[in-house]
Amino acid sequence: MSNVITYSLFTDFDIDLFKAGKHFRLYEKLGAHLTEVNGVKGVYFAVWAPTAKTVSVVGDFNYWTQGEHLLEVRWDSSGIWEGFIPNLEKGAIYKYKIESNNGGIVTEKADPFAFYCEKPPHTASVIWDLDYEWKDINWMQSRPEHNNLDKPYSVYEVHLGSWKRHSHENRFLTYLEFAEDLVNYVKETGFTHVEFMPIMEYPYDPSWGYQLVGYFAPTSRFGKPQDFMVLVDKLHQAGIGVILDWVPSHFPEDAHGLGFFDGSSLYEHPDRRKGYHPDWKSLVFNYGRNEVRSFLISNAIFWLQHYHVDGLRVDAVASMLYLDYSRNEGEWEPNIYGGRENLDTISFLKEFNEAVYANFQGVQTIAEESTSFPMVSRPTFTGGLGFGMKWMMGWMHDTLQYFQKETVYRKYHQDDLTFSMTYAFSENFMLPLSHDEVVYGKKSIANRMPGDEWQKFANLRLLYGYMFTHPGTKLLFMGSEFGQSEEWNFQESLDWHLLQYDYHKGIKRTITDLNNLYKTKPALYEKQFSNDGFEWINYSDHQNAVLSYIRKGNNLKDDLVVVCNFTQVSRDNYRIGLPRKGKLLEIFNSDLKIYEGSGVTNSGDLNIESSPYDGRDYSIELILPPLSVTVYSFL
The missing domain is CATH 2.60.40.10 (Immunoglobulins)
Incomplete structure (x- = not known):
C-alpha cells in the first residue's frame, strides 16, 4: 500500500x-x-x-x-x-x-x-508556511509616494553577514536583531531604501549570496522566514523601502541544487556555450524554455507578494544579454540574425518587467547592466527592456578615476566628470558606489582619496556631495557612509569603532545631511531622469578645477545652484553666471566644521548682480571652500 x-x-x-x-x-x-x-x-x-x-x-x-x-x-x-x-x-x-x-x-x-x-x-x-500578520499597511497603501521615479532614492546597500556581528564570538546577527539595530541606523542616517545583497538561500559564503540554491527561501543563517518578514515590516514602519538583489543570471553546480536536476539539463541551457558561465563556473538558465521562465518570473512575483518587497535589483544583466560575454571566439554561437545578443534573454527580461509592473504598484526593477545596450530602462511598448532604473557604471568608473588623482593634476582630467552628462538622460540612472568597488585590492572608497588625512576626508565629503547633486538616484555600500578604512571583508563586521574618531563622525554627519537635502529639495529628485532637471553654469573651468550647475524641479522657486571645487585652494570672489535676479542662500557646505572641514562659508543672503557672466545676464561672487561642494537656494 x-x-x-x-x-x-x-x-x-x-x-x-x-x-x-x-x-x-x-x-x-x-x-x-x-x-x-x-x-x-x-x-x-x-x-x-x-x-x-x-x-x-x-x-x-x-x-x-x-x-x-x-x-x-x-x-x-x-x-x-x-x-x-x-x-x-x-x-x-x-x-x-x-x-x-x-x-x-x-x-x-x-x-x-x-x-x-x-x-x-x-x-x-x-516544510514551512508563510503565515504572518503584517503591520505595514500604511506603507503599502502609500508606496507609490515613496517609490515612484520622481521620488528620492538614496539606497543603503547591505550585506547582512558582515554589516555587524557580535564581537565576542563573531557570530551573525539575527533578522530580529537587524530589525532593531539596522532599522534604527538607517533611519538615523536618512537613507530612503535598503538594498540587501542576496538573502535567498545560498550554500557558499564567499559567493556573497550570488550563487543561489533556495530561490524561494530567505537564508536560514539569520533566522526563520517570518523573522525576515519582521525585518521588512519594521523597515516599512520606519518609512524605509526594501530592495532585494535578485539573481536570474546563473546558479551553482552544487549537487543538491538546480543543476542536472532530474538527470537532464532541466533549468540550465543544454548547450554549454549558453548554459555555462566561465567567470563564475556556474550554470546559466535556459531562458527559452517556458517552464524555466515561469519559475523565474514566479520567483520575482513571490518576493514582491509574500515579503512586501519594494524593488528587485537584477544582477549581472550584461552577462545575460550577450552570447559572447566572457567568451572567446569559437566559444559562442551567434543568434539567428548573426548578432551577439541573446534573443531569449531579451524576451524573458521584457516579460519579467511587464509581469512585475502589471501586478504591483509602486515597485521598481533596477538593472545592474554595464554595457551600452540601448533602452534598458525604457518601457517595453517603446522597444525597451522595461526596467525602472539602470546602474550608471560609467559614472562610477570615471568619477572614482578622477578622485584618485592628486588635485594638482585634476585640471587635466575634468572631462572624466563632465562626460557623464553627455548620456545622463539616455536611461533612468542610479549612481552606485557599490560593494564591487571596495574589494579585490581596489581599497575602500575613503582610502582611494589622495592627500593627507584632512584632504582624504575633504575629498570624500566632496565626492558624496557631487554624487548627491548629480542627476540620478543614489546607492552607497555599507561602511562608506562613515569612511570605512579597510576593504570590505565578508567574514567580519564593519569597523564601527572608527566612529569614535572625528573625521569618521564628520563623514557620517555629511551623509545624513546629504540624505536630508536630497529628500527635502524637490529640485534634486523631481526631474532626476530628465534633461529639464539639469543645466550647466560652467563646465569648462579646467584651470581652477571647478564645476557649477543648476538642478531644477517642477517649480522655478525650487531651483538649486551647485558649485564644486575639486582642489584644496580656497577661492575668494569666484564669479558664476545666473539666469535671474534675486538672492542666494547657502544651504549645504561640505567644508563646515561640523563635518571636520575648515569652516569656510558664505554667510547670510547673497545678492545676485546685474552683471553678465558665463553667457548669462546676471552673476554672483562666491567664496569656494577647499575641496568642497556648496549648494544654494534662490530667495
Whole structure:
C-alpha cells in the first residue's frame, strides 16, 4: 500500500499556463504545502522532473529511505510529480530522491520551491508556511509616494553577514536583531531604501549570496522566514523601502541544487556555450524554455507578494544579454540574425518587467547592466527592456578615476566628470558606489582619496556631495557612509569603532545631511531622469578645477545652484553666471566644521548682480571652500 495519497493542487489551466511559460505563481502549486485532505492534515508535494523515472520524498520522517514515499507523475506530459503525505508537520526536513531515465542516475535534490532551508552547510529543505500578520499597511497603501521615479532614492546597500556581528564570538546577527539595530541606523542616517545583497538561500559564503540554491527561501543563517518578514515590516514602519538583489543570471553546480536536476539539463541551457558561465563556473538558465521562465518570473512575483518587497535589483544583466560575454571566439554561437545578443534573454527580461509592473504598484526593477545596450530602462511598448532604473557604471568608473588623482593634476582630467552628462538622460540612472568597488585590492572608497588625512576626508565629503547633486538616484555600500578604512571583508563586521574618531563622525554627519537635502529639495529628485532637471553654469573651468550647475524641479522657486571645487585652494570672489535676479542662500557646505572641514562659508543672503557672466545676464561672487561642494537656494 502506498504511503502517498493521490492528490493535486493543479488545474488543467495551471498546467496550460506552466507549459506556455505564463504561470507566474507557481509557488502556490509546486513545492511542499501544508494542507488537509479528507480531514487528514499533512503535506502536498509537487516537483517538476520530466526526465525522472521515479521521485521519492525522503527525510527525517522516513529515515531518508528511497521508495518509502513515491510521488506519481501526472498524465498530462507536464513532467510534474505530486502526492499527499499524511501526518507530516511543519518543520520536517526533506529532499527529493530522483532516479533518472538517463542511465538510472539517482540524486538527492533540495526542493526548488522550498520556503525554508536547513542552515548551511546542511542542505535539506524544511516544510514551512508563510503565515504572518503584517503591520505595514500604511506603507503599502502609500508606496507609490515613496517609490515612484520622481521620488528620492538614496539606497543603503547591505550585506547582512558582515554589516555587524557580535564581537565576542563573531557570530551573525539575527533578522530580529537587524530589525532593531539596522532599522534604527538607517533611519538615523536618512537613507530612503535598503538594498540587501542576496538573502535567498545560498550554500557558499564567499559567493556573497550570488550563487543561489533556495530561490524561494530567505537564508536560514539569520533566522526563520517570518523573522525576515519582521525585518521588512519594521523597515516599512520606519518609512524605509526594501530592495532585494535578485539573481536570474546563473546558479551553482552544487549537487543538491538546480543543476542536472532530474538527470537532464532541466533549468540550465543544454548547450554549454549558453548554459555555462566561465567567470563564475556556474550554470546559466535556459531562458527559452517556458517552464524555466515561469519559475523565474514566479520567483520575482513571490518576493514582491509574500515579503512586501519594494524593488528587485537584477544582477549581472550584461552577462545575460550577450552570447559572447566572457567568451572567446569559437566559444559562442551567434543568434539567428548573426548578432551577439541573446534573443531569449531579451524576451524573458521584457516579460519579467511587464509581469512585475502589471501586478504591483509602486515597485521598481533596477538593472545592474554595464554595457551600452540601448533602452534598458525604457518601457517595453517603446522597444525597451522595461526596467525602472539602470546602474550608471560609467559614472562610477570615471568619477572614482578622477578622485584618485592628486588635485594638482585634476585640471587635466575634468572631462572624466563632465562626460557623464553627455548620456545622463539616455536611461533612468542610479549612481552606485557599490560593494564591487571596495574589494579585490581596489581599497575602500575613503582610502582611494589622495592627500593627507584632512584632504582624504575633504575629498570624500566632496565626492558624496557631487554624487548627491548629480542627476540620478543614489546607492552607497555599507561602511562608506562613515569612511570605512579597510576593504570590505565578508567574514567580519564593519569597523564601527572608527566612529569614535572625528573625521569618521564628520563623514557620517555629511551623509545624513546629504540624505536630508536630497529628500527635502524637490529640485534634486523631481526631474532626476530628465534633461529639464539639469543645466550647466560652467563646465569648462579646467584651470581652477571647478564645476557649477543648476538642478531644477517642477517649480522655478525650487531651483538649486551647485558649485564644486575639486582642489584644496580656497577661492575668494569666484564669479558664476545666473539666469535671474534675486538672492542666494547657502544651504549645504561640505567644508563646515561640523563635518571636520575648515569652516569656510558664505554667510547670510547673497545678492545676485546685474552683471553678465558665463553667457548669462546676471552673476554672483562666491567664496569656494577647499575641496568642497556648496549648494544654494534662490530667495
